[in-house]
Amino acid sequence: MMGIEALVAGEAPSVEGLAALLACDDPRVADELMAAAYEVKVREVGAVAWLRGLVEISNVCRCDCRYCGIRRSNDAVERYTVPVDEVLAAGQVAFESGFGSVVLQGGERGDAAFVDDVEEMVRGLRDLSAGRLAITLSLGEQSPATYRRWREAGAERYLLRIETTNRRLFDAIHTGEQDFDARLNCLDELRAQDWQVGTGVMIGLPGQTAGDLARDILFMRDRDVDMVGMGPFIPHAGTPLAGSLGPEEDYRPRQLDLSLRMIACARLVLRDVNIASTTALQALHPQGRERGLRAGANVLMPNLTHVRHRRGYQLYDGKPGLDEGSEESLRALERSVAAVGEAIGYGHPGTSPHYRRRVARGDDA
Numbered sequence: 001m002m003g004i005e006a007l008v009a010g011e012a013p014s015v016e017g018l019a020a021l022l023a024c025d026d027p028r029v030a031d032e033l034m035a036a037a038y039e040v041k042v043r044e045v046g047a048v049a050w051l052r053g054l055v056e057i058s059n060v061c062r063c064d065c066r067y068c069g070i071r072r073s074n075d076a077v078e079r080y081t082v083p084v085d086e087v088l089a090a091g092q093v094a095f096e097s098g099f100g101s102v103v104l105q106g107g108e109r110g111d112a113a114f115v116d117d118v119e120e121m122v123r124g125l126r127d128l129s130a131g132r133l134a135i136t137l138s139l140g141e142q143s144p145a146t147y148r149r150w151r152e153a154g155a156e157r158y159l160l161r162i163e164t165t166n167r168r169l170f171d172a173i174h175t176g177e178q179d180f181d182a183r184l185n186c187l188d189e190l191r192a193q194d195w196q197v198g199t200g201v202m203i204g205l206p207g208q209t210a211g212d213l214a215r216d217i218l219f220m221r222d223r224d225v226d227m228v229g230m231g232p233f234i235p236h237a238g239t240p241l242a243g244s245l246g247p248e249e250d251y252r253p254r255q256l257d258l259s260l261r262m263i264a265c266a267r268l269v270l271r272d273v274n275i276a277s278t279t280a281l282q283a284l285h286p287q288g289r290e291r292g293l294r295a296g297a298n299v300l301m302p303n304l305t306h307v308r309h310r311r312g313y314q315l316y317d318g319k320p321g322l323d324e325g326s327e328e329s330l331r332a333l334e335r336s337v338a339a340v341g342e343a344i345g346y347g348h349p350g351t352s353p354h355y356r357r358r359v360a361r362g363d364d365a
């Protein structure tokens with residue numbers, strides 16, 4: 001198939017070329033694509049999997065996104081907020097386990113108490129690790145002042161998915177409260193405030209085309225992002241998009257394969273960024289995350305959220321890992337990373353070479 005060698009060689013891709021690769025379900029082409037992406041990954045970011053401990057700090061959310069299990073109007077969800085000291089205890093575990101970073105993720109909230117609490121969490125994490133644990137936030141759209149406070153408290157990485165760069169699709173999966181341009185402005189603001197910026201999309205949304213996904217990759221390239229977090233869309237029964245992909249046994253393998261091709265194409269185009277192999281991949285296949293590493297991802301995000309909250313953070317159906325983050329599951333993770341022929345990168349923040357290069361170049365940052 002056209003294009004794979006050219007991509008490995010670093011040639012600029014066309015939307016059509018990328019879309020053809022993303023749409024191609026010939027397993028031989030997929031194997032070739034994964035092998036090429038893996039080669040580029042090892043060359044650009046090494047055969048190392050970085051760990052980020054994920055703490056889902058609250059499932060309270062002001063948004064009502066039509067795909068999301070913790071959307072405001074889902075009354076079936078029991079809402080929780082993790083107290084600051086519990087987040088710090090999880091951070092301590094991450095630090096002592098040698099994780100490069102902790103990610104605080106949660107529903108989107110703008111209330112003063114929440115903003116204060118997050119600031120306290122960030123300071124606490126910075127202090128307990130003497131600044132050696134990179135702090136990543138994934139808390140949605142916030143005001144420039146809030147981003148600034150959290151940045152000054154010591155957080156340095158922010159993940160804010162654009163979800164899809166097709167504006168019509170963006171509007172269709174949200175409720176009118178979410179605005180595409182507002183999301184872009186947030187990404188601009190984060191960049192201007194010197195965050196390491198990550199974005200990403202959901203893969204396999206109803207009505208999304210291979211061309212859309214190709215443009216998503218080019219969007220991330222053009223925005224010069226440092227990190228990518230993207231994963232398969234998985235319908236949640238308690239949302240308006242329930243049933244939107246047809247029967248589960250049909251969509252699971254389809255979403256998995258498409259997501260792996262998307263990761264591989266993103267690696268071939270974006271080269272030196274960090275790309276997460278997300279939990280949603282594992283929800284589709286027991287070895288989903290390892291397959292993500294083989295397709296070019298280099299970051300794993302073990303869940304450190306206290307087990308008593310985990311049921312409350314079901315963004316999609318079948319979310320795995322009720323015991324994840326335990327000592328035992330970490331050993332299991334090590335074994336599966338070793339099975340891919342890689343090592344876990346302990347005791348180091350694992351900053352993406354992309355970010356280090358753009359800072360060294362003195363780009364606007």
Ligand code: 5AD
Binds near residue numbers: 163201202233
């Ligand atoms: N399937 C897959 N991913 C989802 N997210 C939310 N709902 C779903 C779903 N049903 C993702 C969104 C959001 C991230 C925190 O979780 O991309 O940005």
